[in-house]
Amino acid sequence: MLEQQLINALSLGCVYALFALGFTLVFGVLGVINLSHGAMFTVGAYAALVFVEQFQLPLWAATLAAALVSGVFGLLIDRLVLRRLRANNAPHLIPMITTIGIGIAVTSAMQGLFGAENKRFPQEVVPESALDLGGLHLTVLELGIILLSFALMAVLLLGIQRTQLGRALRAIAESPKAAWLLGINVEGLFMLTSFVAAGLGGLAGVLIGLSSNAIFPLMGQPMLHKGIAVIILGGMGDIRGALLGGLFLGFAEVMSVAYIGSTMRDAVAFGLLFLILLVRPTGLFGKMQQRKA
Template sequence: MLEQQLINALSLGSVYALFALGFTLVFGVLGVINLAHGAVFMVGAYAALTVITALNLPLWAGLIAAMLAAGVVGALIDFLVLKPLRRRNAPHLIPMIATIGVGIILNNTVQGIFGASNLRFPHGTVPEESIQIGDLHVTAIELGIILASFVLMAILMIVMRRTQFGRALRAIAESPKAAWLLGINVERLFLVTSFAAAALGGIAGVLIGLYSNALFPLMGQPMLHKGIAVIILGGMGDIRGAMIGGLFLGFAEVLSVVYIGSTMRDAVAFGLLFLILLIRPQGLFGKIVQRKA
């Protein structure tokens, strides 16, 4: 039924959007494409699994653990890797290469601790009842993913546009040097941004682990590829674009499975993305500008 497939597409697109929110936040403020974000996403999922299984705590405690674990990892990446590179005025490609290495280290570390086989959250972690609206069935995890992505996007939009903190971040995104001259503690806000973006990735890791019912050390790699596609489609560094780009990719994948076949889902989705970027290379909400010193 088409209506049911649209619900599936909305939940899948919301997962992509939630992952991309943290991804685009780092790029918008730090000007770095953090290619370790997929591994941080995976760390959050495993942190939640550990808390829920080892300590027998409920899902909300697992989500908090995922946020804290992923956030700390994200802050450490900024403090130990990105900050020294900023001090040396390293070219833009160097941080990308460095974060690839960090991602590999995180993947191998988790694989060494938990093994390479698939793990699952315990039965009953999420209520199995579904909400029925006519012929539509919406599960608790689908509803949670959709609500979480839209609520977090709204919170980020409000913070960025209506608070002093958000104005400081926008000033840094425009010109870190000018922000520093205005008295903004640029390095501290870089650290806070890295923590917040990674925490969002950790939440996304838990939700996709519940949605797919599988956790494995390389689970972040497919999401990383989709996340890059989403932020490019939506416009690099734009929160609205991350949300709409994620939903677009989710709908394109699900509808291509329905009408063409599962073997063509990625080809169709990325083909449509390519066509859109041919028409609008800067993405849906992006601007072709150069970041100032």
């Protein structure tokens, strides 16, 4: 049923968009392609599982706590690593290579702590009730994912476009040096950006973990590939592009599974993305502007 597939695609696309939002936020503000973002996705999923199993927190509280844990991880990466690279004027490739190492280290730590086998949320904490709307089967979990994702995306988009904080972030994205001369706390906003971006990545991990009910150490790696594809499709550093790109990838995957086959899911989704980039190589929202001092 087409309508049911559209609901499934919307739910998956919303998670992709959330993950890509954190990815593109770091690139847009810090100018860094943070390849440890997939590890934050994994950290969020495992953190939620620990809070549910060990601390007996309700699912909503465990989800919030997991996003905070992921955010703190992102903040530590910025403070301990990226800040020093900025201070030493490291070339653009150095932070990217460094975050690859961080991602591998965090993933290995997760495997050492929790083992390589799949983990699952306790059955009683995963909502199983569903709504039947004119033949559509919409689970409470899917509805929660869609509503939460759109709410967070709307808050972030409006915050960037219409608040003083958003204007400061846009100024930093244009030129950190000029923003500093204008009295903007550049380092403080770098910290905030790293925290929020990693928190969104961890939240996406929780939502995927709940949706598939499977958590494993390498779950962030395929998501990282998809996040890179989404921000390239949408236009590097553009929040609107991350939203649309995430939804596009979710719809492409679900429709290919429904009408072609699960084995062709990634081939169809990334093939369509490749064709779009052939027509519009700068992404959906134009060129990435170069920073000027």
